[in-house]
Amino acid sequence: MSRLSPFNVVSLTLGFVFLYVPMLILVIYSFNASKLVTVWAGLSTKWYGELLSNEAFLDAAWVTLRVAVISSTIATVLGTMAAYVLVRGGRFFGRTLFSGMIYAPLVMPEVITGLSLLLLFIGIGLDRGVLTIVLAHTTFSMCFVSVVVSSRLMTFDRSLEEAALDLGASPLDSFRLVTLPIIAPAVISGWLLAFTLSLDDLVIASFTSGPSATTLPMKIWSSVRLGVSPEINALSTIMIGLVTVGVITASLSTKHAALRAKRDEQAATRAT
Amino acid sequence: MAETVFAPWDDPTAEPIIRFRNVTKRFGTFVAIDDLTLDIYPQEFFALLGPSGCGKTTMMRMLAGFENPTEGSIELAGKDIAGVPANKRAVNMMFQSYALFPHLSIWDNIAFGLRRETSDKAAISARVEEMLKLTRLEKLARRKPHQISGGQRQRVALARSLAKAPKLLLLDEPLGALDAKLREATQFELMDIQEKTGTTFVIVTHDQEEAMTVASRIAVMDEGRIMQVATPDRIYEAPASVYVADFIGDVNILAGTVTATGADTYALTWKDGAAPVTAVSEATFTDGQQAHLAVRPEKVAIHTTKPEDVDNLLKGKVLDIAYLGNLSTYHVELPGGQIIKAQTANTRRLSRRSITWEDPVWVGWTKTAGVLLDT
Numbered sequence: 127m128s129r130l131s132p133f134n135v136v137s138l139t140l141g142f143v144f145l146y147v148p149m150l151i152l153v154i155y156s157f158n159a160s161k162l163v164t165v166w167a168g169l170s171t172k173w174y175g176e177l178l179s180n181e182a183f184l185d186a187a188w189v190t191l192r193v194a195v196i197s198s199t200i201a202t203v204l205g206t207m208a209a210y211v212l213v214r215g216g217r218f219f220g221r222t223l224f225s226g227m228i229y230a231p232l233v234m235p236e237v238i239t240g241l242s243l244l245l246l247f248i249g250i251g252l253d254r255g256v257l258t259i260v261l262a263h264t265t266f267s268m269c270f271v272s273v274v275v276s277s278r279l280m281t282f283d284r285s286l287e288e289a290a291l292d293l294g295a296s297p298l299d300s301f302r303l304v305t306l307p308i309i310a311p312a313v314i315s316g317w318l319l320a321f322t323l324s325l326d327d328l329v330i331a332s333f334t335s336g337p338s339a340t341t342l343p344m345k346i347w348s349s350v351r352l353g354v355s356p357e358i359n360a361l362s363t364i365m366i367g368l369v370t371v372g373v374i375t376a377s378l379s380t381k382h383a384a385l386r387a388k389r390d391e392q393a394a395t396r397a398t
Numbered sequence: 399m400a401e402t403v404f405a406p407w408d409d410p411t412a413e414p415i416i417r418f419r420n421v422t423k424r425f426g427t428f429v430a431i432d433d434l435t436l437d438i439y440p441q442e443f444f445a446l447l448g449p450s451g452c453g454k455t456t457m458m459r460m461l462a463g464f465e466n467p468t469e470g471s472i473e474l475a476g477k478d479i480a481g482v483p484a485n486k487r488a489v490n491m492m493f494q495s496y497a498l499f500p501h502l503s504i505w506d507n508i509a510f511g512l513r514r515e516t517s518d519k520a521a522i523s524a525r526v527e528e529m530l531k532l533t534r535l536e537k538l539a540r541r542k543p544h545q546i547s548g549g550q551r552q553r554v555a556l557a558r559s560l561a562k563a564p565k566l567l568l569l570d571e572p573l574g575a576l577d578a579k580l581r582e583a584t585q586f587e588l589m590d591i592q593e594k595t596g597t598t599f600v601i602v603t604h605d606q607e608e609a610m611t612v613a614s615r616i617a618v619m620d621e622g623r624i625m626q627v628a629t630p631d632r633i634y635e636a637p638a639s640v641y642v643a644d645f646i647g648d649v650n651i652l653a654g655t656v657t658a659t660g661a662d663t664y665a666l667t668w669k670d671g672a673a674p675v676t677a678v679s680e681a682t683f684t685d686g687q688q689a690h691l692a693v694r695p696e697k698v699a700i701h702t703t704k705p706e707d708v709d710n711l712l713k714g715k716v717l718d719i720a721y722l723g724n725l726s727t728y729h730v731e732l733p734g735g736q737i738i739k740a741q742t743a744n745t746r747r748l749s750r751r752s753i754t755w756e757d758p759v760w761v762g763w764t765k766t767a768g769v770l771l772d773t
Contacts, residue, residue, distance in 0.1 A: 285494075288464055288493070292463075294485050294514035294562065300485075304499055308501055
C-alpha cells in the first residue's frame with residue numbers, strides 16, 4: 127500500500143468537501159425538530175412521519191415512479207436497438223445522420239427538448255399527462271442507453287455471434303440467446319441510468335406535464351418556492367439513501383462477479 | 399493385400415465435396431482471393447497454409463458463409479452455396495478464439511447447435527454425451543468456459559463444432575493459443591478424431607509444421623493465389639516454385655543459368671569462375687535458361703577432409719553453428735559470400751563434435767538431392 131502524498135490528501139479532502147458537505151448538511155437538518163430550517167432545535171424524526179401523511183407528495187412520488195419505470199424500459203429497448211444498428215449495421219445510407227441524431231439530445235439544452243416536445247404534443251392534440259411525460263423521458267433517456275450499450279457492443283467479440291449463426295441459429299436467435307445475455311450488464315446499467323435521469327428530471331417534465339400529473343421533482347420545486355420546509359429535507363434524505371444503496375449494491379455485485387471470474391480462471395490454470 | 403492409399407485427388411472418378419471455381423473476392427480495391435480454383439475431396443484433412451494476409455482466412459469465411467465471393471462459384475457436395483446463409487449450411491467452424499459462449503456451461507455450449515435443429519431432449523443429450531466422451535470432457539460438463547484451461551476450451555470448441563455432424567469442419571488456426579507440447583498432443587488428437595468421425599476437415603494455419611503433421615494435402619497460398627497443392631511430402635521434396643521451397647522448411651537456393659549435360663541432367667552455373675553444380679530434373683530446361691537449385695540443408699553433407707566421389711562439392715568456412723539439440727545447422731560461407739546451410743543429426747555428444755567456427759570445410763550433395771526450379 128503506497129502512502130498518500132500531501133498533495134493527494136489535499137485534493138481528496140477538497141473533492142469530498144465539495145461533493146458531500148451540502149448533502150451532509152441536508153441530512154442533518156432533516157432530523158431537526160424545529161420548523162425553521164436553519165435553526166437547530168434538537169433531534170427528531172417527526173418530519174418523516176409528516177411526509178408519509180402528505181397525500182400530495184405521495185401522489186407525486188407514485189407518478190414519478192410509474193413514469194420512471196415505463197419510460198426507462200421503453201428507452202432501454204429502443205436505445206439497445208439503436209446501438210445495435212449503429213455498431214453492427216455497417217455503413218448504410220444515412221448512418222452518420224442517424225448517429226448524429228441519436229446523440230443530439232445528449233448535448234441539447236433541456237429547455238429546448240422540453241419546448242419542442244410540448245409543441246409536438248400540442249400539434250398532434252395529445253392531452254398532457256403521465257403519457258406525455260413518459261414519451262418525453264423516453265426520448266431523452268434513450269440516447270444515454272444507446273451510448274452505454276454501444277460502447278459495450280464495440281468490445282463484444284463478433285465471432286460469438288458468428289459462432290451462433292454457424293451452429294444454425296437464426297440472426298434473431300443469435301441475438302436473443304448469445305448477444306443479449308452477454309451484454310445484459312450494459313443493458314441493465316443503461317436502464318438504471320434512464321431510470322435515474324427520469325426520477326430527477328424537472329425541466330422536461332414541467333414542459334410536458336398536465337394538471338393531472340405532477341412529478342416529485344416538480345412538487346419539491348414548487349414547495350421550495352414557498353419556502354424550504356423540513357419535510358423536503360426528509361424527502362431528499364430518503365432519496366439520497368435510496369440512490370446510495372442502489373449505487374453501492376451495483377458496484378459491489380460487479381466487483382464480486384469480477385473477483386469470482388478471476389478466481390475461477392486461476393483455478394482453471396492450476397488444474398492443467 | 400496391399401493397403402489402399404487414401405488419394406482421391408489422383409482418382410478421376412472421385413467427386414470433390416468442395417469445388418472453388420474461378421473464385422475472386424475483393425474488399426474494395428483489395429483483392430483477397432484472385433481467380434482461385436480448387437477441389438477438396440470427402441474425408442480429406444486439407445490445410446490452407448500461408449503467411450498472414452494471403453487470403454486463407456477469407457477462403458474459410460466464404461465456406462462458412464460469412465463472406466460471399468465477388469466472382470466465381472463455390473460448390474458444396476455438388477450444390478452452389480452462394481446465397482445460402484451461414485445458419486443454413488451443413489458446415490461448422492471452430493473459431494480461432496474458440497468463441498465459446500461465456501454465459502453457458504460446457505454442456506449447453508455443445509448442445510447449442512443441436513437445439514437449433516431438434517427439440518428431442520433425449521437425442522440432444524445422447525449426442526452431447528457422445529461428444530463429451532470423444533473429447534474427454536465428461537467431468538467438466540457443468541463448468542463454464544472461464545473455469546477451464548486453454549487446452550480444454552479448445553476441445554470444447556471442437557466438440558461443439560462436431561456435434562451437428564457437419565459435412566465439412568473448418569478449423570481456423572485451432573491450436574494457435576496452445577503451448578508447444580500441448581499443441582503437438584492436440585494435433586494427433588485432431589487427426590484421430592478426424593479419422594473416427596470421417597468428417598472432411600479444412601484447417602487454416604500459418605504454422606508449416608502443423609500443416610505437415612495433420613494434413614493429407616496442403617495448399618500453399620500467397621497474395622490470394624494458390625502456389626501449390628500437394629501432399630506434405632511432395633510439397634517438401636518437390637516444391638513447384640522457389641516461393642514454396644522457401645516457405646516450407648529451410649532451403650539453400652543457388653540461382654544461375656543451366657546447360658543440359660545428359661538426358662535429364664543439367665549443369666547450373668551459379669557463379670562466374672566457380673565450377674557448375676549438377677542436378678537431375680524431371681522438368682526440362684533449355685540451354686541458357688535462368689533456374690534455381692533448391693537443396694534442403696539436411697541433404698547437404700559437411701566434411702572436414704575432402705571426400706571422394708561426391709557429385710557437387712564446394713569449399714568454404716564455418717560462419718555460424720545453430721545448435722538445436724538433436725540437430726546442428728552449419729552456416730558455411732563460400733568464397734564470394736554465398737552461404738550454404740548443412741544440417742547434421744547430433745548422433746554424438748557435443749564434447750566430441752569435430753567442427754567449430756572458422757574451420758575450413760567441404761559441403762557436398764548428390765545430383766538428385768536438389769530440385770531445379772524455373773521460378
